[in-house]
Amino acid sequence: MNTFSQEDNLDISKSSPTPADSPLANNDLSGLIQFGLTEAANDQFTAIILKDSDLVPGRVARVDGISTFVQTASVDYRAVSTFARIAHKDEAEIEPAQPTVGDWVLVRLGEDQNPDEIELVLPRISLLSRKRVMRGKEQGDEQILASNINTVFVVQAATYFNPSRLEREIALVWGSGATPVVVITKIDLLEEGQDSTGTVAQAKESAPGVEVFAASGITGDGTESLRKYTEAGTTVVLIGASGVGKSTLVNQLMGQQAMETAEIRESDTRGRHTTVTRQLLRLPNGGVLIDTPGIRTIGLVSGSENALAKTFSDVEEYMWKCRFSDCGHGGEPGCAIAEAIKGGKLSQTRFDSYMRMGRELQLEETKRDAAAKTDNQRRMKVVAKTNRQRAKAEKREKY
Numbered sequence: 040m041n042t043f044s045q046e047d048n049l050d051i052s053k054s055s056p057t058p059a060d061s062p063l064a065n066n067d068l069s070g071l072i073q074f075g076l077t078e079a080a081n082d083q084f085t086a087i088i089l090k091d092s093d094l095v096p097g098r099v100a101r102v103d104g105i106s107t108f109v110q111t112a113s114v115d116y117r118a119v120s121t122f123a124r125i126a127h128k129d130e131a132e133i134e135p136a137q138p139t140v141g142d143w144v145l146v147r148l149g150e151d152q153n154p155d156e157i158e159l160v161l162p163r164i165s166l167l168s169r170k171r172v173m174r175g176k177e178q179g180d181e182q183i184l185a186s187n188i189n190t191v192f193v194v195q196a197a198t199y200f201n202p203s204r205l206e207r208e209i210a211l212v213w214g215s216g217a218t219p220v221v222v223i224t225k226i227d228l229l230e231e232g233q234d235s236t237g238t239v240a241q242a243k244e245s246a247p248g249v250e251v252f253a254a255s256g257i258t259g260d261g262t263e264s265l266r267k268y269t270e271a272g273t274t275v276v277l278i279g280a281s282g283v284g285k286s287t288l289v290n291q292l293m294g295q296q297a298m299e300t301a302e303i304r305e306s307d308t309r310g311r312h313t314t315v316t317r318q319l320l321r322l323p324n325g326g327v328l329i330d331t332p333g334i335r336t337i338g339l340v341s342g343s344e345n346a347l348a349k350t351f352s353d354v355e356e357y358m359w360k361c362r363f364s365d366c367g368h369g370g371e372p373g374c375a376i377a378e379a380i381k382g383g384k385l386s387q388t389r390f391d392s393y394m395r396m397g398r399e400l401q402l403e404e405t406k407r408d409a410a411a412k413t414d415n416q417r418r419m420k421v422v423a424k425t426n427r428q429r430a431k432a433e434k435r436e437k438y
């Protein structure tokens with residue numbers, strides 16, 4: 040257990056002092072303001088602690104293999120989470136939870152040699168996850184990246200901007216419940232006569248309705264405009280490929296070397312996967328940043344149809360205008376998509392991305408249905424077996 044000091048410059052004067060005999064006295068919630076405590080989380084914590092004052096509220100700051108690091112008002116716990124479940128209002132509702140970075144949790148301290156345990160996880164207001172893909176081979180499962188985030192900084196470098204990757208990243212964020220913001224980094228590396236205007240315009244085209252900023256994590260240029268997303272009580276997570284400058288930007292916003300950074304490979308401009316665990320960091324003003332390791336491939340999880348529609352709102356807008364409601368956009372008369380492409384209002388590449396990602400999601404759905412079917416078959420087998428055993432036992436009892 041290592042204690043860390045409270046920030047001096049926090050405005051916690053608004054919360055009234057807790058009487059010493061209140062169950063809340065041991066669980067000073069105002070101390071969690073430095074970790075981005077929201078009013079909703081505050082209220083849910085209060086309700087739970089009033090019933091069970093042994094539970095200690097905190098926020099998950101890092102997860103590594105078996106341990107989950109929870110930061111509370113005064114102490115940093117390394118906890119296990121074998122039996123963690125979501126704290127539903129209806130206590131009869133049991134939903135197991137795998138705590139992730141950003142989660143608001145309640146820890147029960149272990150007595151004697153027993154480990155501290157995360158018992159409850161507050162319902163998440165947003166959850167960023169992706170389908171895990173390793174070297175082109177599907178892992179089949181989902182990787183949860185972070186929870187309870189307001190904004191996601193989708194980071195790309197001006198020196199190797201990749202619009203089709205951006206589309207995927209934006210779709211991933213829209214699926215999480217958080218708001219994407221594009222940050223084009225390394226603008227200081229642009230050659231003389233070149234500026235970020237073109238890339239910003241291109242990013243806006245790939246991400247309609249999303250704010251786009253250009254910045255340098257090294258010089259700090261453009262980073263001040265990002266501060267409106269990092270106010271007290273808000274959480275921002277940074278995602279992007281390795282080497283685009285996420286940690287450098289984090290350090291710039293933190294005003295200190297909070298994260299390690301490393302040179303990219305010159306041969307192919309790829310990063311070296313310097314950041315290896317997701318890490319929650321406190322900004323001096325009460326906002327929270329979560330730095331993440333670079334992701335190589337962005338796989339969309341099943342159920343992302345709405346996210347896709349939001350990402351390609353421009354494409355979908357034309358689609359409503361096709362003459363036939365079941366238009367396949369393959370040369371039918373009165374196809375608004377074909378017209379828009381011909382008229383230069385919509386790019387062919389963007390339409391192709393939309394179709395490709397749509398097909399991918401459809402495949403995910405089919406796979407999910409198949410998995411559900413297998414699950415169900417397995418379940419039915421168990422039910423049948425139990426019934427047979429029960430019938431046998433009843434028979435035995437009779438004689």
Ligand SMILES: Nc1nc2c(ncn2[C@@H]2O[C@H](COP(=O)(O)OP(=O)(O)OP(=O)(O)O)[C@@H](O)[C@H]2O)c(=O)[nH]1
Nearest residue numbers: 225256282284285286287300301302312313314333
């Ligand atoms: N000139 C310049 N270099 C930058 C900028 N941002 C990052 N870099 C450099 O790019 C390299 C990679 O930066 P990191 O911040 O480690 O990248 P990352 O996105 O955190 O990478 P991973 O942790 O591997 O995912 C380092 O050498 C940084 O100094 C920038 O705005 N300008």
Ligand SMILES: [Mg+2]
Nearest residue numbers: 285286313314
């Ligand atoms: Mg990094």
Ligand SMILES: [Zn+2]
Nearest residue numbers: 361366368374
């Ligand atoms: Zn059409």
